[in-house]
Amino acid sequence: MTTSRLAALDRDDPSLLPLARRLLSVAESGLPSMLLPGKEAFAFTLAGTRAPDGSWRVEQRGTSRRYAAITALGVQYLPEDRQRAVLGGRTAQEFTGLLVESLPSVTNLGDAALIAWAAADTGHPKLSDALARVEALDHRDRPQYTVEAAWVLSALAAARDSADVEGHFTAARDRLLRSRTGGSPLFPHATGPGLVPGYRAHVACFADQTYPLQALARAHASGPGDPEALAAAQACAARICRLQGTGGQWWWHYDARTGGVVEGYPVYSVHQHAMAPTALFDLTEAGGGDFGAAVRKGLRWMTDVPELAGRPGGQEPLILDELGVTWRKVHRGDPRKAVRAVRGLATRAVPGVRLRVLDRVYRPLSVDRECRPYEFGWMLHAWLGGRI
Template structure:
């Protein structure tokens, strides 16, 4: 199937930057061709955790990644869904995911983020299992439940906002109001989000001030979908912070000081941040009435073709026999993640304190030749939206 979207987001990108549009258009085709090879064998509800190098070698499974794939693939036409999902429809996949939420045995789903993603997918697709998913989400995220990771908190809001848009229930509305307050309160007194909201104890003290890129984009998206003046203003604040920090080459950096907005450690730079997650959050914000950051989006997409760190592309060829995914990231030659730990500790003691010799000792020249299904799911979710959320 030839996926040529012509959707409003891709058209808007093309008006600003034709090369960036062409890159995204090509990646959408790669995603549809590549996803069948990421389906976990003999599994109706999971995709592999990762697919490495050439020839592709699969490892692990992930229900979370399957839910994200469902959120993206739902925008494909029926034949495209079956091509991308190895013969299944998105409704089939979501049904299998909801069924997994009912498992109370050793393989029961216990992650709040996983439950929220399945609930979100069920709401967006109008699946008959939404009531089951909502009940599991309420049980996984009780009132007064203590601190949660920021990403999970954001996914809860996005899921419940989708439930609200689908008609909702009084109980789901109350849960959404509570989850929205928790997410807003997590930004209080800070310029960006840390790694947890709703209390302390989940993150070691030495890095409690640090938030990763995911801790910024998922709340931007959730607050935009929640709507309201306070929510949009908060999302605008976080979006302005990550855009101000964006690298000269278009890099969306990895770790930030939530107190100041400064970059703590830039690497790894992930391809999914460049082509999907940053555009996803920033476009949702613009559609909700927030600021326009299309230039930053285009700049981030351009980085994929020629990252200055390596001189090599993150977009491997598509000739017969070659891999068709996007390589996962550019990273430092730092297998023990020493730079990340040192910079979290030093900036915790004094904001902005950097040991420059670490950049020379651990240069960012390594390309991680793997791809994960959620990267392709978020790509489809971001760019195949048929109309804006106005």
């Protein structure tokens, strides 16, 4: 399958097209192994363990509705027969129907928003039920986690042509735009005080940037136009691209006040091959700038990982075709995430301080051998979706 996004990749850097196709093949072959027995839910994660003879064993752990909804958002772009192969015989719309039926027991706003987004995108006839559950869970007088607030806006943007959501849509859009502090183009971890301890309230993660910029871009594209929302998405995207690592790394923790990096690691595979591409592509297609060079730079990291290049025995691959996984992240392996904690505290007092000795003591040489279904859901969404 060739989409406009893959065609653009082939045009701009043909050497990366085989990598993108390889990753999509891994996603499509790996997702069925993450589907739980009973075929109605996805595991939270697949954990890999290597035997002394070098062989791998993967084990399903936990369950996740939100990961199932994200998977449906990506799988919808496959031909119907391949949707059924991934989703235990169901299409993306039919699988979304199972999630909609589960909504009375859903108490998390983010989960409900993702299910509503999938219902809107797949044209499910019970979209109104999903939107009603989002409305019931979205207490607008309280702060929300930024990621979940962004998913609410993306769901409402997707539903605008099918339901009357304008009041909720405007409130969700305004909430995201108001959440930024000072003149920073970056978004905080929560839309208001109270959810995050004060000592780390300034620390925001990569997801706190990509999901809002995607939601605001989609909000702009879903109606007559919203220049303020588009400008906010553009400014956020420009900043994270300027901060991108020389090896293509999308860094993990930012200072939402200053727009700088607090701590770069872990570097997550899903950010490289899926979350950054899907958000930045959506922004470009909504009328924002062209961030293709940053997307390509990030994608290349998947097979050219500078952090692992000097390890004894050579670089450990992050893509395992035979298992249908991409290992989750490269990290420091520091006890109790000490570097992130120390840098979070230090930058609270002195914005921009680096404490570079930590980079020498805790080098990012460790690989987290897990793979989660949402990683592949967003990958399919990134490279098979789109409107150009």
